[in-house]
Amino acid sequence: MNNKKKFALIAALSLGLVMTACQNNTSKDNPSNEPSVTQSSKKEDKSSTSKEDNKSNKDKDEKEGEKKTEVSLSDWEGEWNDMGGYLDKKEIQPAFKTLAENEKIDENGAKENYLKKRHCDFGGLRIKGDEVEFLNDFPDKNPELKGKGVYKFVGKQEVEHGGYKMEWDIFEAKNEDAPYKYLLMMPIHGEESLTHFHMRYGDDKDKLLQEEGWYPTFVKPSTTDQQIIDEITE
Template sequence: MLNNPAVDSDLQAAYELQGKKDGITAQEWKTTKLSKWNTAIKGMTVDDNTITFTLGDGSQVTGKYTHVGAVTTTHGEHELQWSKFTSEDEGAWRAVMLMQPEISEDHTALTHFHFRYGNDGFELLQDASVFPTMVAPDTTAAQFAADFAE
């Protein structure tokens, strides 16, 4: 969504403000944020124990997943709780971690959740430098800007 030209232009002032706070250019700040949040997955549907991932080209990857526990990671001063899921289905990612969605009570903040996925177990997925992110389809540039400021 942040690669959408209309949203991008609406966020230019927020990129400039955050870049200034961090002592870097607006473009450097945006590039850093995208490198942490961006993902080739453009949508996700969870239906009971089945997760369907929609990729950028519109193709889908579906698997039945089993909850196998949770893990806590740290990011700065924050402890982050991730639910862990595994799948044995052909073509599905073997390991998926989902973080509890963040939803504001008044629905004005950025509704989003983070996830990680792969085929090489959970240890690699605990890397605190990447946070592939899904946002609600009706997310606005103002909500992104407010989230950046937090």
């Protein structure tokens, strides 16, 4: 074989090796570009869906939280007697002697303090929906209507009294002729002994919240004298 043929054969073999190497390198550089892109897209879709689910759950939790904090005046719906209407009854008077002994003060002072604590300017309530009727006596005694108002819930306020934290639900009158602009209500409690709730009323919300020692109290018409006595002497 002459030199020209040898050089031609070597050149051909060299070119073939180069082409093969180029093809292999191309395959390694992008062996599976398409599947890789698809996998990335799936991750992005999954991440996007997860974010949307989290946002949806957060919105749901916020709405449920709003429902839990929302209060309706209908929670107190029914007829209620002012506790003060019982306190001058003959049957109740022995309770003030016990109260005086417990507080280590004289009986007259004990009764005076307690009457001041429970003082109320009306004798009973009728609550239906968001409307309150203020009565001059117990609802079952054919009372006169002293006034009425439609009230909306406007918020809660936590206060401290005697080392304890209490929370008032605040309602504001929607009608201008309501006898009181604001009502402060505590939840109904004491079902195991005396079902009752405390309420404050007036036109100055801040003053009502800051008031010390004034808790008008309302009880069910079925309340007995003994339940009132137990409440005074507890």
